[in-house]
Amino acid sequence: MTGHNTSLARAERAADPTPSIETASELAGKDSRPLRFITCGSVDDGKSTLIGRLLWDTKAVKEDQAAALSRDSTGKQNDLGLPDFALLLDGLQAEREQGITIDVAYRYFSTERRAFIVADTPGHVQYTRNMATGASTADLAVLLVDARTGLLEQTRRHATIAALMGIRQFVLAVNKIDLTDYDEAGYLQISRAFRELALTLGVKNVISIPVSALKGENIVLPGTAAMPWYEGPTLVEVLERATQRAGQSTGFRMSVQRVSRPGEGFRGYQGTVSGGSIKPGDSVVILPSGVEANVKQIVTFDLIRNAAVSGDAITLVLDRPVDIARGDMIVAIDQRPQTGTAFSSRLVALSADGIEPGKRYWLKAGSRRQRVQVTPTAALDLQSGQWQPATGLALNAIGSAQLDFDEPAIFDAYDTNRQTGAFILIDPETRNTVAGGMIEGRRNPPGGLRGGTDGRVRITLPGHLLEAFRNSDFARSHAGEIRVEEGESSND
Amino acid sequence: MTAHPEIIEHGRGRPPLDPHLKALENEAIHIFREVAAEFERPVMLYSIGKDSSVLLHLARKAFHPGKIPFPLLHVDTGWKFAEMIAFRDSIAAEYDLDLIVHSNPRGKAEGITPFTHGSALYTDIMKTEALRQALDAGKFDAAFGGARRDEEASRAKERIYSFRTPDHRWDPRNQRPELWSIYNGMIRPGESVRAFPLSNWTEVDIWRYIAAENIPLVPLYYAAPRKVVERDGMLILAEDARLELLPGEQVRSEMVRFRTLGCFPLTGAIRSHATTLDEVIEELEIATVSERQGRAIDRDQSGSMEKKKREGYF
Numbered sequence: 183m184t185g186h187n188t189s190l191a192r193a194e195r196a197a198d199p200t201p202s203i204e205t206a207s208e209l210a211g212k213d214s215r216p217l218r219f220i221t222c223g224s225v226d227d228g229k230s231t232l233i234g235r236l237l238w239d240t241k242a243v244k245e246d247q248a249a250a251l252s253r254d255s256t257g258k259q260n261d262l263g264l265p266d267f268a269l270l271l272d273g274l275q276a277e278r279e280q281g282i283t284i285d286v287a288y289r290y291f292s293t294e295r296r297a298f299i300v301a302d303t304p305g306h307v308q309y310t311r312n313m314a315t316g317a318s319t320a321d322l323a324v325l326l327v328d329a330r331t332g333l334l335e336q337t338r339r340h341a342t343i344a345a346l347m348g349i350r351q352f353v354l355a356v357n358k359i360d361l362t363d364y365d366e367a368g369y370l371q372i373s374r375a376f377r378e379l380a381l382t383l384g385v386k387n388v389i390s391i392p393v394s395a396l397k398g399e400n401i402v403l404p405g406t407a408a409m410p411w412y413e414g415p416t417l418v419e420v421l422e423r424a425t426q427r428a429g430q431s432t433g434f435r436m437s438v439q440r441v442s443r444p445g446e447g448f449r450g451y452q453g454t455v456s457g458g459s460i461k462p463g464d465s466v467v468i469l470p471s472g473v474e475a476n477v478k479q480i481v482t483f484d485l486i487r488n489a490a491v492s493g494d495a496i497t498l499v500l501d502r503p504v505d506i507a508r509g510d511m512i513v514a515i516d517q518r519p520q521t522g523t524a525f526s527s528r529l530v531a532l533s534a535d536g537i538e539p540g541k542r543y544w545l546k547a548g549s550r551r552q553r554v555q556v557t558p559t560a561a562l563d564l565q566s567g568q569w570q571p572a573t574g575l576a577l578n579a580i581g582s583a584q585l586d587f588d589e590p591a592i593f594d595a596y597d598t599n600r601q602t603g604a605f606i607l608i609d610p611e612t613r614n615t616v617a618g619g620m621i622e623g624r625r626n627p628p629g630g631l632r633g634g635t636d637g638r639v640r641i642t643l644p645g646h647l648l649e650a651f652r653n654s655d656f657a658r659s660h661a662g663e664i665r666v667e668e669g670e671s672s673n674d
Numbered sequence: 675m676t677a678h679p680e681i682i683e684h685g686r687g688r689p690p691l692d693p694h695l696k697a698l699e700n701e702a703i704h705i706f707r708e709v710a711a712e713f714e715r716p717v718m719l720y721s722i723g724k725d726s727s728v729l730l731h732l733a734r735k736a737f738h739p740g741k742i743p744f745p746l747l748h749v750d751t752g753w754k755f756a757e758m759i760a761f762r763d764s765i766a767a768e769y770d771l772d773l774i775v776h777s778n779p780r781g782k783a784e785g786i787t788p789f790t791h792g793s794a795l796y797t798d799i800m801k802t803e804a805l806r807q808a809l810d811a812g813k814f815d816a817a818f819g820g821a822r823r824d825e826e827a828s829r830a831k832e833r834i835y836s837f838r839t840p841d842h843r844w845d846p847r848n849q850r851p852e853l854w855s856i857y858n859g860m861i862r863p864g865e866s867v868r869a870f871p872l873s874n875w876t877e878v879d880i881w882r883y884i885a886a887e888n889i890p891l892v893p894l895y896y897a898a899p900r901k902v903v904e905r906d907g908m909l910i911l912a913e914d915a916r917l918e919l920l921p922g923e924q925v926r927s928e929m930v931r932f933r934t935l936g937c938f939p940l941t942g943a944i945r946s947h948a949t950t951l952d953e954v955i956e957e958l959e960i961a962t963v964s965e966r967q968g969r970a971i972d973r974d975q976s977g978s979m980e981k982k983k984r985e986g987y988f
Contacts, residue, residue, distance in 0.1 A: 215697040216874075285849065287830045288823045290876045297694055299874060311851055318853040439707040444740035452736075454704045454855075483735040493696075495703035495736070508711055532851045546856055549708065604854045613860040618853040 215493075216297040217424055220316040220349075222340040223326030224305050228357045232326060232395035233289065233302055236418070239402035242291035285309075286316045295422045305336065310578035311532040313340065314618055317347035318604070322424050324417070325352060325376075329359045329392070332372045338379060339564045345383035346528060346580060346620070348600050352380050352388045353420055359409070360394040366411045382567070389420050432599045433517025434458035434466065437548030438510045442497055450481055450497035451506055456548065456601035457594070458514055460498070461489040465515040468506055470590045474515060475500040509550035511592050511602075519594045519602055523587045524625040528596075529558070530580050533609065533616035537575040537583065543616065545585070547605035552591060556607065556617075557584040575617075584625065596620035641666050688888065695883050699732065702871035704855060705834060706736035706818070709869045710743050712859035713816035716869075717809070720746040720773070722758045723935045724891055725820035725872060728880055731889050732871060733818070734769065745772040747808055747817070751800040752781055753788060753937040755911065761892045774812065778804035788939045789918070797940075806842050809866065816859075816867045824876045834873050840864030878958055885951045895954065897931040897946040908942030 223229040236242075287302045301316030303309075317323065323344040327337055341352065354376045356369050373390035380388045391400050392412055399405030402418045415423070435457035442450040460466070464477045479499040480487040490496045498512060506512070513519060531537050537558055545554040561572035561581040575581040585591070596603030607617040641664055643651055652666055691699060709716055718733060720726050733742045748762060766773040778800055780786060788796045809817060823830045833852045838844060850858055861867060872880075884891065901912045903923050910917065912925045917939065919925070930943035931954075948954040 215693045285831045285846070288874070289830065290824045290874075292876075292878075297876075297879075315851045315853055319855070439704070440711040442737070442740050448739060450739070452707050454700060481739065483738040493700050495700045495707070497738070544860065546858065548856070549711065601854065604856065606853060606856050606858060608858055608860055613858070613862055615850045615852070615858045618851065 214296055215426060216299050217322065217421060217426070218299045218301070218320050219322040219324060219421065219424075220301045220303050220313070220320045220344070221324045221326065222303050222305065222313055222344070223357075224328075224334055224336040227305070227326040227328050228395050229302070229305065229326050232324075232355065232357060232393070232401065233300060235395045235398055235401045236300070237289060237291050239398055240291045240293060240418070242289070286312050293418060293422060298421060307336075307339070308578065310339070310343065310580075311530060314343055314347060314530040314532070317344050317349060318618060320344075320347075320349055321426055322351040322353065322421070323349045324355055326355050326357050327372060327376075329356045329362045329365070329368060329372065332368075333375055333379065335565060337376070338567065341376075341379055341383055341385075342562070342564060342567065343530075343580065345380075345385050346530075348596060348620070350385055350387055351424055352376075352385050353417065354388065354390040355395075355417060356390060356392045357395055359392040359405075360397055360399070364392070364409050364411075366392075366409075369412075389414070391415070391417055391420065393417060432457040432519065432594050432602065433514030434460045434464070434512075435514075435519065435594070435599065435602050436460075436496075436498065436512045437550060437602075438506055438508055438512060439549045440508055441506060448499075449503070450499050451512060452495075452497045453512075453549065454495045455490050455492050457492055457599050458517070459489060459491040466500070466512050467515045467518065468504060469511045469513060469519070469521055469592050471505065471510070473504050475502050475504050477501070509548075509552075511548070511550070519592050520624040521590050521592050522624045523590055525585045525587075525591060525593060526622045526625050527583055527585055527605075528580065528620045528622060529556075529575060529583050529607070529617045530619075531575040531577055531617050533612075533614055534577050535609075535616070536577055536579065537581070537607070537617055539573045542610070544608040544610055545587075545591075545605050545619075546608060547591070547593065548602065550592070551608075552587060552589055554591075554607070555586045557586070558582070559584060582622075583619070585619075593621040593624075595623050688886070691883075691886055695879065695886060698875055698879060699735070699883070701855070701874065702729075702732045703736040705857070705869060705871040706733055708857055709816050709818065709835075709859065709867070710737070712857075713867070715812065715814045716744040716816040716818065717774075717812055717814040718742070718744060718746045718818040719805075719820070720748050720762075721820070721935075722748065722754070722762045722892060723820070724880055724884065724895060725822065727889050727891055728875075728883055729818065729820040729872060730765070730769075730771075731887060742771070745774050745812075747774045747776065747812070747814075749801060749804045749808060750775050750777045751796075751804070751937050752777055753800075753916075753939060755892070755894055755935060755938045755941075756914065757894055758892050758935055761890075765890070774808065776804060776808035776811070778807060787916075788937060793940055809842065814866065815861065816869055818869050818871065820872050821870050822872050822875050822877070822880075832870070832873070834870050835859065836868040836870065837861070838866045838868060840866075842866070844868075878955070881951070881955045881958060885955065892935060894932045894935060897929050897949050897953075899927050900930050900943070901925050902928050902930055902943055909944070910941075911938050911943060914938055 221229055221233055285304070289300045289302060291298055301320060303313040303316040325337060325340055327333055344352070354373065356372050359369060362368050369392045376390060377388050391414060392409055393400040394405065395401060399408055400412070400416045402416060404416055405412065434455070436453040436455050438451045439453045442452050460477055460480065462477050462479055465474060466477060467474050477498060478501040480490050481497040481499060511519065529537060537556060540555060540557055542553055542555050544551055558572055558575050559582045560569045561575060561579050563570055564580070569582070572581055594602040603621040605619045606615050607619060608614065609616045643666065648666065718729065720730065737743060765771070781800055786796060786799055821829055823832065828846065831846060833849050835852065835857050836844060837850060859867065902909045903912045903919060903925050905923065909928065909930055928945060929947055931946045931948060932941060932943050935941060946957060948957045
């Protein structure tokens with residue numbers, strides 16, 4: 183049983199407090215990608231202490247950094263003789279001056295089993311956008327609550343944003359458990375309430391842990407002595423076992439970053455695989471043109487590969503000359519994304535000016551940038567969790583918006599692919615990133631158009647218009663996305 | 675197969691990268707390609723050190739089978755280790771690099787040295803000001819650098835695309851949000867971006883990647899008997915005639931290596947017996963001090979890196 187192994191491992195660690203020394207060969211055996219997670223909590227929940235404790239107990243803080251820390255934190259040491267961890271984390275002068283975390287900080291630590299990238303996100307409401315930034319790339323969210331106060335409005339807010347950004351694994355760290363005299367009943371009550379909250383957000387993978395970040399209990403080292411009633415894993419054990427983010431249930435996707443033509447005879451399309459996999463011989467379609475081709479080679483610096491999977495940065499060579507430019511998508515021929523000029527989306531407003539109704543922005547998704555008109559329709563009330571009608575979105579607001587494009591856009595729903603379903607909005611004047619967005623799906627086009635079972639839009643036209651439409655520039659440039667049929671009108 | 679022979683030549687002949695390093699490599703290549711495609715005049719800062727060596731290797735991978743589509747820039751203070759300059763020139767020749775070397779003419783004209791002007795003023799003129807001169811002269815709108823977030827507290831908060839005003843300033847309180855792996859490369863005339871493909875790498879990652887990819891390095895990173903002198907708690911290499919000994923200082927031979935490389939009068943060696951890559955990695959795994967501990971310029975005051983970065987330092 184795993185329970186037995188776990189307690190054995192704990193016994194060994196307790197007997198040998200020195201950090202394990204890994205040789206190069208053992209390190210090379212670390213067989214997973216780094217786990218990315220965010221930490222969120224309210225101002226006094228002890229978030230800095232928790233991260234400080236993680237870094238401290240995994241030996242990620244070096245002596246000279248600790249020395250600078252104790253030099254800067256004179257008189258602020260706690261009763262365990264540890265430095266003020268907030269000073270380690272709040273790297274900007276403004277943060278030190280104001281004593282608050284303003285911006286996302288990225289920290290790195292590792293255990294024998296895995297490497298971690300933690301995005302430490304600010305707790306204040308006015309920095310919701312920074313939390314969304316950290317959450318966009320995270321596999322897991324650690325939410326912190328104070329064992330004495332339980333869930334707060336902030337907890338709901340953070341859990342909602344994390345779920346909205348696609349995080350499907352939550353860890354609830356019930357901190358300062360030592361200040362409740364390790365009260366099991368209180369812990370269970372908070373834990374149950376949080377599980378219910380997570381379920382309303384569609385998150386089923388929830389683990390609660392009673393911790394004392396200050397004393398280092400159940401963070402890296404177990405708190406069995408103080409909490410014999412808790413038999414679950416420590417925080418680090420949960421992080422070691424967590425899975426990478428899912429959400430790529432689509433077929434092959436690659437957004438073309440650049441066309442490589444080093445000389446006559448070689449033409450390769452460079453990009454990062456953002457869904458599915460590919461191998462030589464596979465049939466692909468180029469969007470938006472709809473031209474079809476087969477993969478001839480997958481070229482990388484090291485060798486000609488026999489396959490590439492999601493995440494790989496590659497160069498594709500196709501079997502025939504086709505016109506492909508930066509921003510085009512190369513996708514699986516039998517599992518295509520949605521193509522169209524009207525989509526619905528969720529937005530997080532990141533700029534002080536908010537999102538203005540009907541304004542035209544630049545939208546960037548993958549390597550594709552195009553003009554879009556944005557029409558907000560609703561905003562999420564983070565206190566009640568209810569959606570309310572809205573026409574504009576203020577800074578830090580989360581809302582729904584309709585996107586209307588001049589040229590066809592190519593997306594998957596964010597639920598099925600976090601890369602091909604995500605986008606940013608850029609203000610054309612300031613050139614700032616003003617929103618992060620997640621595609622819900624293509625909007626129903628107006629009468630006469632409807633989605634077909636093959637992913638193409640069917641257009642039904644009277645016979646006398648058919649020929650002229652098929653010869654139009656529009657029909658030619660959308661050959662792969664539409665199916666034109668003869669008929670009187672669309673009525674089903 | 676109908677493959678191009680020049681590609682097959684790069685057959686790996688080594689075990690594949692583990693998923694952790696592969697993920698970091700993929701991310702860096704993605705950033706290289708994105709910047710090269712979106713900006714008009716990119717340049718890559720090349721400082722000859724281990725991070726720059728990894729950066730250069732990744733750039734070659736990103737654009738293979740083509741050449742690196744931008745020049746490299748080395749800001750030469752005139753006080754680099756002699757072995758660094760020799761290494762730079764041999765690498766530039768071997769890889770057929772378009773290398774720009776720039777030194778601030780004020781250095782020679784006004785006799786600015788780390789000994790006479792102090793490390794702070796010297797760094798400001800010979801590194802920060804020199805960098806600004808070179809970027810302006812080349813009208814570069816994007817500059818790649820090898821900075822990592824784990825190096826220093828203010829860097830932990832810096833974006834992968836770090837925006838600079840027309841006078842090269844960084845405003846840490848007003849950074850653009852950076853979500854997913856979608857980078858906003860839109861800037862206004864005169865503005866520029868510093869791009870950091872190695873943002874998410876740690877020092878150990880760098881060394882493990884160097885080992886896995888067999889990347890050549892300046893020999894100073896490996897331990898050897900070298901002439902050193904102890905000054906202000908640092909072991910300074912005493913192999914350059916321009917180093918004048920102060921009263922009481924003695925040159926002695928010690929087994930040392932360097933964890934970072936900069937200007938020789940400002941970069942301390944560490945006592946070490948790590949003569950191979952594996953030994954260096956093993957030493958790092960048990961190291962109890964950070965790599966920037968050997969850098970005099972970081973020790974002036976807390977937050978000194980943030981201050982320098984605001985003024986245009988990399």
